[in-house]
Amino acid sequence: MIDDLYQEVILEAYANPKNTGKLDSFDVHFAERNASCGDQIEVFLKFDDANKVKAVSWIGVGCAISMACASVLSEEMKGKNREEIAALNKVTLEEMLGIHGISIGREKCLLLALTAFQKAITK
Amino acid sequence: MFDVSKIRQDFPILTREVHDKPLIYLDNGATSQKPNQVIDAISDYYRNHNANVHRGVHQLGDESTQLFHKSRRTIAHFFGAESDELVVVRNTTEAINQIAYSWGDQHLQADQVILTTELEHHSNMVPWQQLAHRKAARVMHVPVLENGLLDQDVFQHILNDEQVALFVCSHVSNTLGTRNPVEQMSEQLKQKHPNAKILIDGAQAAPHLAIHFDHSPFDFYAVSAHKMLGPMGVGALLVKRAVLEQLSPFLFGGGMINEVTLDDATWADDIEDRFTAGTPDVAGLVGWAAACEYLKAIGMKEVEEYDNTLVRAAVKKLSKVPEVQVVGIIDSAHLAQRVGAVSFLYKEIHAHDVGQILDSEGVAVRTGHHCTMPLHHKFGWPATVRVSFQIYNTVEELDVLVEALEKVKKVFRR
Numbered sequence: 001m002i003d004d005l006y007q008e009v010i011l012e013a014y015a016n017p018k019n020t021g022k023l024d025s026f027d028v029h030f031a032e033r034n035a036s037c038g039d040q041i042e043v044f045l046k047f048d049d050a051n052k053v054k055a056v057s058w059i060g061v062g063c064a065i066s067m068a069c070a071s072v073l074s075e076e077m078k079g080k081n082r083e084e085i086a087a088l089n090k091v092t093l094e095e096m097l098g099i100h101g102i103s104i105g106r107e108k109c110l111l112l113a114l115t116a117f118q119k120a121i122t123k
Numbered sequence: 124m125f126d127v128s129k130i131r132q133d134f135p136i137l138t139r140e141v142h143d144k145p146l147i148y149l150d151n152g153a154t155s156q157k158p159n160q161v162i163d164a165i166s167d168y169y170r171n172h173n174a175n176v177h178r179g180v181h182q183l184g185d186e187s188t189q190l191f192h193k194s195r196r197t198i199a200h201f202f203g204a205e206s207d208e209l210v211v212v213r214n215t216t217e218a219i220n221q222i223a224y225s226w227g228d229q230h231l232q233a234d235q236v237i238l239t240t241e242l243e244h245h246s247n248m249v250p251w252q253q254l255a256h257r258k259a260a261r262v263m264h265v266p267v268l269e270n271g272l273l274d275q276d277v278f279q280h281i282l283n284d285e286q287v288a289l290f291v292c293s294h295v296s297n298t299l300g301t302r303n304p305v306e307q308m309s310e311q312l313k314q315k316h317p318n319a320k321i322l323i324d325g326a327q328a329a330p331h332l333a334i335h336f337d338h339s340p341f342d343f344y345a346v347s348a349h350k351m352l353g354p355m356g357v358g359a360l361l362v363k364r365a366v367l368e369q370l371s372p373f374l375f376g377g378g379m380i381n382e383v384t385l386d387d388a389t390w391a392d393d394i395e396d397r398f399t400a401g402t403p404d405v406a407g408l409v410g411w412a413a414a415c416e417y418l419k420a421i422g423m424k425e426v427e428e429y430d431n432t433l434v435r436a437a438v439k440k441l442s443k444v445p446e447v448q449v450v451g452i453i454d455s456a457h458l459a460q461r462v463g464a465v466s467f468l469y470k471e472i473h474a475h476d477v478g479q480i481l482d483s484e485g486v487a488v489r490t491g492h493h494c495t496m497p498l499h500h501k502f503g504w505p506a507t508v509r510v511s512f513q514i515y516n517t518v519e520e521l522d523v524l525v526e527a528l529e530k531v532k533k534v535f536r537r
Contacts, residue, residue, distance in 0.1 A: 062473060067473075
């Protein structure tokens with residue numbers, strides 16, 4: 001189970017996170033925290049004329065799961081429109097990261113970045 | 124003679140496995156496991172004596188009421204208090220809120236100071252923020268130093284300069300395990316501010332230390348059963364008799380009244396009844412009394428000494444792990460002031476990941492901010508790993524913990 005959780009996709013994304021930092025120019029941003037463990041993330045999105053994500057970035061502090069998920073998810077964001085972002089869920093995240101059935105205790109870690117991105121586009 | 128192997132036989136859950144490994148339960152600060160004596164007492168109550176208290180004129184009603192009173196007495200005496208000084212609540216959090224409403228709303232004046240500390244659990248922080256908002260009062264905090272101790276100089280300055288009406292402090296910090304010198308601080312406070320009231324959060328002290336409430340300078344003392352081998356859902360607010368009359372009920376309903384008309388009501392003279400609105404958790408109280416008897420039979424002096432053995436062993440063993448930084452009291456001269464818990468940071472690896480990997484080795488710990496966000500912010504800790512003890516833990520289990528920490532390195536540096 002532990003090998004399933006901490007496999008290469010997550011360890012690699014955690015060690016070398018992509019799209020970190022704050023965009024110079026962005027259309028929406030949102031700061032989200034996981035109140036139960038203190039993990040924090042702020043996400044930034046810029047859309048093109050076709051309403052698709054042109055640029056994405058994030059800044060965060062947290063565990064390997066939440067940070068790896070933020071990195072992988074930020075890559076997935078590129079080119080997506082608001083409806084496609086809104087349609088993402090726990091199952092799609094698990095598929096992206098190759099995790100099978102995250103435990104209840106780590107679900108919020110997995111969902112932190114997605115929650116931030118989804119709140120950013122709806123606020 | 125303290126015999127941990129004999130004690131372990133009383134706790135059925137300790138025989139189970141987690142992820143095919145023997146369970147090593149080091150999350151006792153969150154809740155303790157329960158011995159057969161407690162489980163059986165609760166089971167016996169429901170199997171043989173269950174009925175509502177103070178109501179039915181029938182045999183079971185009498186038995187249940189008698190068990191309720193007997194359990195209250197046992198619990199109150201365990202803490203060095205009398206039965207009529209014990210208000211039954213759900214947990215420490217409710218006890219603290221009870222004081223905020225029952226005493227604070229009645230007696231606190233605008234601009235007066237509620238004095239607390241930076242290392243409190245959120246449950247001993249948020250109720251006072253809210254009370255201060257309601258009453259236009261002020262909350263001030265005794266700082267915590269990096270060595271885990273409260274800054275006594277600042278405490279003295281506040282006593283000299285401010286109108287302190289209420290002092291609220293944890294007896295033992297849930298995150299750092301610091302045993303705060305609450306007796307000394309309370310004496311000093313009473314000298315300067317004789318009318319000030321003192322509430323001590325005893326949630327993390329009661330499982331490990333003997334409490335002598337009637338010989339203490341405290342006005343109020345709050346505890347939970349479930350951290351001291353008893354069941355979840357029941358706790359107590361101990362209140363000195365002289366102060367009880369100053370409290371107003373804050374939960375209203377059946378059981379706590381003297382007379383009710385369509386427009387108004389008067390409160391029961393009996394303190395025990397006045398603060399018990401609705402049906403109490405009788406089985407919970409019966410189980411808690413069994414836990415008190417269990418601890419009493421071992422002896423709280425022995426319990427305290429054994430806890431300190433585990434604390435010292437944990438600090439020593441964890442300090443030898445190069446990636447680990449133990450937070451709070453670590454120097455052996457002050458380790459007698461550390462009770463129940465040892466928290467640490469693991470270099471470059473988040474506490475959640477450490478906890479998850481420890482779990483895969485059967486070791487249960489707490490990770491996160493442990494409901495002490497301001498404390499974690501102050502020292503820049505994103506999250507910590509906490510190991511916390513009970514009488515059934517062993518020094519050998521700490522060796523397994525240290526071995527399990529090796530796996531953290533393997534997973535993240537492979």
